[in-house]
Amino acid sequence: MGVIRSIISFLFITMISLSAYSQAAYYREQLRLANMLNGRDSLDLQKAVYAVENAYYNGNLNKEAFDRQIDMYAEFCKRILLSGDVRYDGKGDERSAMAQCAVFVFMTDTIPMQMGDTVVGHLPFEYNFDDYSGREDWSNMFVSRMMQTKRGNCHSMPLLYKMIMDRLGxxxxxxxxxxHMYIKARNxxxxxxxxxxxxxxxxxDAWLTAxxxxxxxxxxNGIYMDTLSVRQSVALCLxxxxQGYLHKYGMRNGSFVMQCCDTALAYYPNYINAWLLKAHVLSRFxxxxxxxxxxxxxxKLYTKIHELGYRKMPQEMYLSWLYSLNEYSNEYRIKKIVSFNKGDYQMR
Structure with a gap:
């Protein structure tokens, strides 16, 4: 019996040590994001997104592979941009407008490209209807997971789009x-x-408010339909x-989640998701x-949230809202931003 107790004690201590080690990744990345926000480090959305996902994977997400994949996507978009198949009638901002088109086409359309003597198709990213909110597997919210599976959601898709555009300058x-999260642009x-x-x-905007x-x-109050600065985007990552910590470890004593929310709100005071997460922690306790x-x-928190203009949207209503764009796309679409003719792209 003494030997069994010793083995159980050893396993228990080992489990606690492993849990503490994996949680340490969250505290390291929390500090990294806080240093971006307070000016000790430069603001970088790609590094911030990587930090969030790396913490969930206990510090084992390959950063070189993560960055290399985004660089490869940016290079692909450059080839589309330079192909001559992107058309834009405006003056003075051709490069920027055509870059938007190139990245949009890359993410949403099948594109033929020539690899040596063979023409193959680059397939678009698809919406993950099976687990669009990360309820079954929180990593389904991640850009790294989307790059592996080619399936994303309204969190990972706009983040990847934004990071590719950043790489294109x-x-x-x-x-x-x-x-929901989406992209705003202008030309x-x-x-x-x-x-x-x-x-x-x-x-x-009419569809978004409809x-x-x-x-x-x-x-x-700027909680919806407003452009986010880089600092606000990094605060969002915090x-x-x-949320990743909650999915992986649960509430614990709530201090980690509260610290993240308070730091985010210090730099993005009306960030509604941070207020909602704080209220959720207090409600649970x-x-x-x-x-x-x-x-x-x-x-007090729920009163503030209501005063900011937040109204809870049920998940089933969100899906109906998303489907409605396809149903009424002719009514709620902005016409003729840019045009694109598919061609073959020599990838080297």
Missing amino acids: EECWLALAPN QRAGWYNIELTCADFPT SGYIHLDAIR TDLA YQKEGKLELKQEMD
């Missing part, structure tokens, strides 16, 4: 809607427009880090402990 912006011909990668279209879940106060002070703090 051109501008676009992340933007938020309820339960002289169309002005500001939205890029929806989940269904490969260019919906107007569901009724974007309250006027939410637009006024909240992603907290109030349900467990029933303390009046927790209830009071929780009520």
